[in-house]
Amino acid sequence: MSHIFLTGFMGAGKSTVGRLLAGRLDRPFVDLDAEIERREGSSIPDIFRTRGEDGFREAEHRALSALAELPDAVVATGGGVVLREDNQVLLRRSGAVVYLAVTPEEAIARVGAAGDRPLLAGGGLDAARRILGARLSLYSLTADHVVNTTGQSAAEVVETILRRLDDPDCAVVHVGGDGDLRVTGEASSGGYDVMIGTGLVDQAGLRIKALAPDASVAVVADDHVWKSLGGRVGVALDDAEVRYSLHLVPSGESSKSWQTAGTLLDDFASAGADRASIVLAVGGGVVGDLAGFCAATYMRGIRVVQLPTTLLAQVDSSVGGKTGVDLAAGKNLAGAFWPPSLVLADIEALASLPEAELTNGLVEIAKGLLVNGGDPLDRFERGLDGVLARDRAATCCAVRDAVAFKARIVTEDLRESGLRECLNLGHTLGHALEVLVGYGTLPHGLAVAEGMRFAALLASHLGVSSPGVAERTTALLDRLGAGEAVVRPVLESALNRLNPAALVAAMKGDKKSRAGVVRFVLLEEPGRWSAVAVDDATLLSVLDMWYASLEGGV
Ligand SMILES: NC(=O)c1ccc[n+]([C@@H]2O[C@H](COP(=O)([O-])OP(=O)(O)OC[C@H]3O[C@@H](n4cnc5c(N)ncnc54)[C@H](O)[C@@H]3O)[C@@H](O)[C@H]2O)c1
Numbered sequence: 001m002s003h004i005f006l007t008g009f010m011g012a013g014k015s016t017v018g019r020l021l022a023g024r025l026d027r028p029f030v031d032l033d034a035e036i037e038r039r040e041g042s043s044i045p046d047i048f049r050t051r052g053e054d055g056f057r058e059a060e061h062r063a064l065s066a067l068a069e070l071p072d073a074v075v076a077t078g079g080g081v082v083l084r085e086d087n088q089v090l091l092r093r094s095g096a097v098v099y100l101a102v103t104p105e106e107a108i109a110r111v112g113a114a115g116d117r118p119l120l121a122g123g124g125l126d127a128a129r130r131i132l133g134a135r136l137s138l139y140s141l142t143a144d145h146v147v148n149t150t151g152q153s154a155a156e157v158v159e160t161i162l163r164r165l166d167d168p169d170c171a172v173v174h175v176g177g178d179g180d181l182r183v184t185g186e187a188s189s190g191g192y193d194v195m196i197g198t199g200l201v202d203q204a205g206l207r208i209k210a211l212a213p214d215a216s217v218a219v220v221a222d223d224h225v226w227k228s229l230g231g232r233v234g235v236a237l238d239d240a241e242v243r244y245s246l247h248l249v250p251s252g253e254s255s256k257s258w259q260t261a262g263t264l265l266d267d268f269a270s271a272g273a274d275r276a277s278i279v280l281a282v283g284g285g286v287v288g289d290l291a292g293f294c295a296a297t298y299m300r301g302i303r304v305v306q307l308p309t310t311l312l313a314q315v316d317s318s319v320g321g322k323t324g325v326d327l328a329a330g331k332n333l334a335g336a337f338w339p340p341s342l343v344l345a346d347i348e349a350l351a352s353l354p355e356a357e358l359t360n361g362l363v364e365i366a367k368g369l370l371v372n373g374g375d376p377l378d379r380f381e382r383g384l385d386g387v388l389a390r391d392r393a394a395t396c397c398a399v400r401d402a403v404a405f406k407a408r409i410v411t412e413d414l415r416e417s418g419l420r421e422c423l424n425l426g427h428t429l430g431h432a433l434e435v436l437v438g439y440g441t442l443p444h445g446l447a448v449a450e451g452m453r454f455a456a457l458l459a460s461h462l463g464v465s466s467p468g469v470a471e472r473t474t475a476l477l478d479r480l481g482a483g484e485a486v487v488r489p490v491l492e493s494a495l496n497r498l499n500p501a502a503l504v505a506a507m508k509g510d511k512k513s514r515a516g517v518v519r520f521v522l523l524e525e526p527g528r529w530s531a532v533a534v535d536d537a538t539l540l541s542v543l544d545m546w547y548a549s550l551e552g553g554v
Pocket residue numbers: 222224225251252253256283284285286287289309310312313316317318319320321322323331332349350351352353354357360
């Protein structure tokens with residue numbers, strides 16, 4: 001049996017929305033309060049008056065238990081149904097729970113200050129704030145989906161619910177802590193959770209409230225992203241009664257600077273952020289790195305929650321705890337390891353992502369899953385058409401597998417002492433290309449893709465890789481829009497700067513090279529890699545081959 005339960009505070013619209021939803025799904029509608037009155041033969045105010053709240057809750061529990069016998073319905077529950085633990089268990093066991101969030105102000109505007117609501121007892125807005133505040137964590141604990149209703153018509157809320165019910169289940173990947181890693185449907189303690197799913201933007205306030213009920217939040221957001229997502233983030237924080245200050249930074253890498261970090265830290269102080277405050281980073285890797293770095297340094301470190309909005313940030317930069325800013329001397333030269341307290345990777349947030357940014361993230365996923373090998377790589381190859389068509393279930397699956405891979409690596413190697421080196425597949429040549437062609441001219445994903453193709457060529461030249469590895473790598477990169485046909489024209493425009501000697505010099509200058517010897521992560525086969533020091537003569541000869549093919553054009 002699988003009911004759809006609507007939970008939420010009074011005035012959230014459970015009955016109105018429930019009736020409409022039941023109509024759309026062609027299911028019966030049950031109003032739990034009406035059911036209690038029918039079963040008990042008494043009105044709710046009368047039950048409260050004669051039996052007190054405990055007596056009412058008993059009657060409510062009996063009515064809820066009896067629903068188990070009914071055919072699948074849409075059930076509008078009473079606002080306090082989540083107060084009893086046995087009710088929470090019943091709700092979760094008997095169907096999908098949709099929490100309809102509403103602010104106390106909006107709730108009072110909808111139902112009036114007193115009405116026939118026994119619990120308000122004439123207390124108006126203050127009573128509503130107090131009661132909702134005490135229940136918020138229970139609503140969030142019980143909910144499968146959170147839908148914000150403030151400013152939405154009942155019809156709009158119904159559309160959102162229908163979308164949520166169709167969406168893939170949320171996955172939670174656990175990172176760090178005691179070193180274990182789980183991919184489950186349940187959040188867990190120790191380390192931090194990366195939640196991957198839809199509707200997570202709307203849950204931001206509740207999730208933060210669950211981390212720290214009284215913390216104020218400093219939201220650091222990319223101004224471009226905020227234009228499209230800010231409304232929803234703001235409503236989510238307001239609905240959960242989270243106090244927050246907003247700090248917008250211009251979109252783009254130039255915001256990842258020492259100067260911007262300094263301004264933000266001053267702004268946090270002016271906004272009254274204290275040691276208990278939480279930074280919420282809303283944006284791609286730029287904002288995630290910058291806001292994480294500020295969190296790491298403000299008052300010697302406060303918590304950060306990441307809400308990554310690019311695919312790259314969801315699968316890579318938000319996971320692992322590396323934060324930082326760029327210096328005049330180079331990228332990421334000042335930073336700190338500062339793991340987030342929570343990552344909310346909302347697949348829906350990717351809907352507006354430009355194609356080129358999607359490709360950047362896909363290259364990162366391909367890199368990780370080639371290193372990982374096995375089922376996750378096969379699943380990615382099988383589901384890639386869906387991801388490219390922005391199918392939410394396919395994207396969710398790819399992000400979950402990529403995050404699980406990255407989480408495993410960083411959990412085992414929290415401070416980059418060895419294992420993390422595998423994440424550098426494609427980066428040795430990729431970084432050198434970025435330096436010589438110019439950051440921004442050659443997008444990072446395309447640079448890494450070319451680096452991966454070169455690493456595959458090198459691996460087969462050195463006899464390190466099994467037959468077919470280079471072909472599989474190339475075919476995958478082609479499919480995801482980072483093939484030679486895309487990368488080569490950009491490189492050809494910088495041909496004079498890309499001669500092999502210049503590339504070797506750039507690779508030696510990279511902070512990842514050791515004692516002037518260039519190291520490459522090479523794939524022996526999917527799932528097996530090694531880091532190989534390559535002498536200059538060998539490197540130059542393979543680069544000559546690579547360069548000749550570049551000169552020859554595509
Ligand atoms: N910390 C790490 O481990 C790590 C790992 C990889 C990369 N990084 C860093 O991440 C940064 C790159 O991250 P990025 O690729 O996410 O770049 P980004 O943050 O600059 O975002 C790319 C562009 O996409 C836009 N954007 C973001 N979300 C959007 C959305 N949902 N819809 C429409 N547009 C959206 C942004 O405004 C920006 O213009 C670099 O600074 C890099 O050094 C860090």
